Amino acid sequence: MEDTRKFHVKFALCGNLAVGKTSIRRNFMGLHFTRDHVSTLGADFSLKKMKIGQDQLNLQIWDMGGEDEYQQLRKKFFHGTRGALLVLSLVDRQSYLDLPNWLEELHENAPIDRTPVVFLGNKCDLDNSQYEVNRAEIKSFIEEYVSNHNLENLNYKYFETSAKDGINIDEAFYHLAEITLKFLDQDISSN
Numbered sequence: 001m002e003d004t005r006k007f008h009v010k011f012a013l014c015g016n017l018a019v020g021k022t023s024i025r026r027n028f029m030g031l032h033f034t035r036d037h038v039s040t041l042g043a044d045f046s047l048k049k050m051k052i053g054q055d056q057l058n059l060q061i062w063d064m065g066g067e068d069e070y071q072q073l074r075k076k077f078f079h080g081t082r083g084a085l086l087v088l089s090l091v092d093r094q095s096y097l098d099l100p101n102w103l104e105e106l107h108e109n110a111p112i113d114r115t116p117v118v119f120l121g122n123k124c125d126l127d128n129s130q131y132e133v134n135r136a137e138i139k140s141f142i143e144e145y146v147s148n149h150n151l152e153n154l155n156y157k158y159f160e161t162s163a164k165d166g167i168n169i170d171e172a173f174y175h176l177a178e179i180t181l182k183f184l185d186q187d188i189s190s191n
C-alpha cells in the first residue's frame, strides 16, 4: 500500500465585511451557526485535517477580518496562501462589486498563476427576493477574469453556500483542496 503523504497548506477566507467568512469557517469546523455578527479583529484561523485520496492535507484556514482598516495587517496573513475562498453575500451587491479589489489584494500576496480561488455566493438560504446579485453576473465576472488572466488551469469555480444551513461548504473546501493538491504535486515533481 502507498504511504500517506502529508501536506501543510494555508487557505485564506476573504471578502467584504459581514459576508459570512467566519460563519463558513465555523460550519466547516463543525461548530454551530450564530446569528450575531461578531466582526473578526484582524484575522483568526482554524486547523483541520482533510483526506484527499491517499493524501492528508493539514489545513490552516485564515479567516480575514473584512474591515478596510485591516488591509495592511491582512498582507501578513495572506503570506504563503496556497488557495483562497473569496466570499460575497448574495444579499449585498457591494460585496459583489468589490470582488476585483479582493482579487487584487490576494494576488499582490500570492502568485496569480499558482493560487486557486473558489468563489462563494453566501446566504443562499435567504429568499431570492432579497438577492442583490444573480448567478449569471457572478459567473460571467469569473469567466471574464479567468480569460483575461489566462487562469483556465486553476479551475476557478463558483458555489452558492449557506453557512446557516451548511450548504456547499464542505464541497467548496474539497474542490479547493483537490486543485491545490495538483499544484503541490507539480512543485514536488519539479524539485
Ligand SMILES: Nc1nc2c(ncn2[C@@H]2O[C@H](COP(=O)(O)OP(=O)(O)OP(=O)(O)O)[C@@H](O)[C@H]2O)c(=O)[nH]1
Pocket: 015, 016, 017, 018, 019, 020, 021, 022, 023, 024, 034, 035, 036, 037, 038, 039, 040, 041, 064, 065, 066, 067, 122, 123, 124, 125, 126, 161, 162, 163, 164, 165
Ligand atoms: N442567513 C444567513 N446569514 C448568515 C450566513 N452566514 C453568515 N450570516 C450572518 O451574517 C452576519 C455576518 O457573519 P460573519 O460570519 O460574522 O461575517 P464575516 O464575513 O466573518 O464578517 P467580518 O469578520 O466582520 O468581516 C452574521 O449575523 C451571521 O449570522 C448564511 O449563510 N445565511
Ligand SMILES: [Mg+2]
Pocket: 021, 022, 023, 038, 039, 040, 063, 064, 065, 066
Ligand atoms: Mg469574521
